[in-house]
Amino acid sequence: MTFGAEDDIAFDVKGNAGVITLTRSKALNAINDKMVMAIDAALDAWEADARIKHIIIKGEGRAFSAGGDLLELYDMAKSGHLHYDFFRDEYRLNARLGVFPKPIIALINGIIMGGGVGIAVHGRYRVMTENAVFAMPEVGIGFFPDVGGSHFLPRLPKNCGMYLALTGGRIRAADALICGIATHSVKADALDDLEAALCEAEDAGSVLDSYDDRQSMPESKLDHDEIDRLFSAGSVREIISNLEDAQEDSAFAKSALEAMATKSPTSMSVAFRQLQEGIKLNLAECMRMEFRILVRMLRGHEFTEGIRAVIVDKCNNPVWHPPTLEEISAADVDAYFEPLGDDELTEFPDAK
Numbered sequence: 001m002t003f004g005a006e007d008d009i010a011f012d013v014k015g016n017a018g019v020i021t022l023t024r025s026k027a028l029n030a031i032n033d034k035m036v037m038a039i040d041a042a043l044d045a046w047e048a049d050a051r052i053k054h055i056i057i058k059g060e061g062r063a064f065s066a067g068g069d070l071l072e073l074y075d076m077a078k079s080g081h082l083h084y085d086f087f088r089d090e091y092r093l094n095a096r097l098g099v100f101p102k103p104i105i106a107l108i109n110g111i112i113m114g115g116g117v118g119i120a121v122h123g124r125y126r127v128m129t130e131n132a133v134f135a136m137p138e139v140g141i142g143f144f145p146d147v148g149g150s151h152f153l154p155r156l157p158k159n160c161g162m163y164l165a166l167t168g169g170r171i172r173a174a175d176a177l178i179c180g181i182a183t184h185s186v187k188a189d190a191l192d193d194l195e196a197a198l199c200e201a202e203d204a205g206s207v208l209d210s211y212d213d214r215q216s217m218p219e220s221k222l223d224h225d226e227i228d229r230l231f232s233a234g235s236v237r238e239i240i241s242n243l244e245d246a247q248e249d250s251a252f253a254k255s256a257l258e259a260m261a262t263k264s265p266t267s268m269s270v271a272f273r274q275l276q277e278g279i280k281l282n283l284a285e286c287m288r289m290e291f292r293i294l295v296r297m298l299r300g301h302e303f304t305e306g307i308r309a310v311i312v313d314k315c316n317n318p319v320w321h322p323p324t325l326e327e328i329s330a331a332d333v334d335a336y337f338e339p340l341g342d343d344e345l346t347e348f349p350d351a352k
Contacts, residue, residue, distance in 0.1 A: 003041035005034035011042050015199035016053040018046040022119075025061030030069045031115035033086040036093050039119070043100060054103040054204040056195060057119060064108045064132070065116025070141070074307040077298050087146075087294050088345060090115065091287040094148045095348045098122035098283040103204045107195065108132045109188050118147025122283065125208055126181060128173040129188040130217055134181055137168035139267035142306030142318065144293055149271075150278030151286040156180055158228035165271045166236065167259040174220040185214040226252055236265075236272045237325050264302045264318070265325045269333050277337070284348035289337065291345035296336045 001011045010021040020039060022029035046052045059065055068090075076082060097104060097119070104123025112120060113135045120126055128134075136145040136153070145153060145165045153161030160179040163169060176182035186194055194211045201207045230246060230253060233239045240260060246253035260268065270293060278286045297303050301321050309318035322328055 002038075003045070004038040005032075008032065009035045009038050011038070013046075013049075013052065016051065016202055017195075017199040018042065018049075018052045018055045019195075019199070020055065020057045022057075022059040022065055025059075025063070027069075028063035028066035028111060029059040029061065029116065030067060031065055031090065031119065032069050032072075033089055036086070036089045040089070040093050040096070043096065047101065052102065053202050054105060054198065055100075055123075056105050056107060056198060057123070058107040058191075058195075059110065059116070061110070062131075063111035063116070064106070065113075065119060066111045067114025067116055070307055070311055073298070074304060074312065077304045077307075082298055084291070084295060084298075084343075087291060090118065090147065091291055091345055092348060094118045094122055095284045095287045098148070098151075099349050105198065105204055105208070107191055108134075108182070109191055113137060115147055117149075121152050121181065122148055125183045125204065126176075127184045127186060127191075127194070127208065128176055128182040129186060129191065130173060131188050132173050132176070132182070133170050134172070134176050135168055135170040136164050139166060139263040139271055140168045140306065141310050142264045142267055142302030142304070142320070143297055144267055144270050144274060144290075146290045146294060148283060148286060148290070150274040150290055151281070151283045152181075154275040154279040158224045159231040160222075160224060160227055162231045162239070162272070162275055163227045163256070165275060166231070166239065166263070166268050167256050168263065169256070169259065171222065173217045174214070175222050175224075177214055177217070178220060178222075178224055184208045184212045185217050186211050187213055187216055223252060226250065230256070236260075236268050240325075262316075264306060264320045265322060265328055266300075266302050266320065266332070267306075269325065269328050270297075270336050273333050273337065287348070288345045292338065292340055293336045295340060295343070 008024045012019045105125040106120035109129045138145050156179045173185045197207045230242045243253045243257040305318050
């Protein structure tokens with residue numbers, strides 16, 4: 001069965017389940033436009049197929065998906081020939097996954113970041129193994145936590161979403177379960193049995209509950225009350241002040257402060273604002289807002305500089321502009337959120 005992108009993604013119907021497998025393992029299943037369009041076509045067909053009760057999404061190799069194809073975006077931005085078709089398609093798919101009428105189950109056994117998060121997090125169920133590593137690292141490359149980050153991150157408890165957005169911190173299954181990014185957890189060697197059981201079942205939820213094995217996961221690494229205390233503030237600068245005050249007695253505060261010191265001040269400022277706005281919006285409205293930010297980001301300095309330093313030259317010494325939070329005004333941040341006129345992202349499914 002195929003819906004396109006045959007070299008990068010595979011589709012199958014097994015019993016009661018439609019199964020989507022990301023197969024770009026050498027590229028850590030990085031999401032491209034062909035894959036987005038193929039998933040959308042599969043959803044069209046399977047939504048109307050009475051045989052299919054739920055949909056499983058998984059990735060081959062050591063990643064569910066490590067994100068989007070950043071080098072392709074870098075080349076486009078550097079050339080000055082900007083186009084946004086991929087993001088229009090991706091953001092509409094993100095919004096559709098959030099309201100799809102059949103349960104979507106992401107089986108996450110490895111790296112999940114950026115665009116991969118957008119494929120997984122908006123569905124009803126997210127199953128993580130002991131190998132899963134979750135992150136939204138965009139502020140470290142002069143970008144922002146998109147693919148619906150403005151919707152799901154501010155809804156995580158105890159300001160965990162703000163911590164993830166501003167530091168790019170990586171978390172594993174135990175902490176992902178605590179903050180609700182993961183709904184279930186199983187050992188990696190039980191994934192095949194779980195998938196087989198899901199394909200046989202009509203009720204995905206009861207199967208997932210019966211396989212849930214969270215007690216076998218490595219222990220949580222984070223103090224979520226401490227995150228809540230330190231990342232509850234009215235600005236990025238206030239968060240940094242909290243971390244500075246706590247760093248002498250808190251290894252976590254010291255680590256978070258060091259991480260934020262390497263990030264784009266502009267990206268952190270935009271991310272903070274987008275989470276503040278996103279808590280008030282439904283998913284489609286968040287995607288429309290994120291598209292506005294995206295257009296401005298790709299036209300600016302920070303993204304190309306971040307990709308150059310982190311991905312192209314691998315020197316990890318980006319020169320951000322402006323270099324400090326103090327040099328970024330409210331008007332500078334507001335500009336990223338201004339309407340796009342005729343270029344607005346539209347044509348969403350009914351949204352939650």
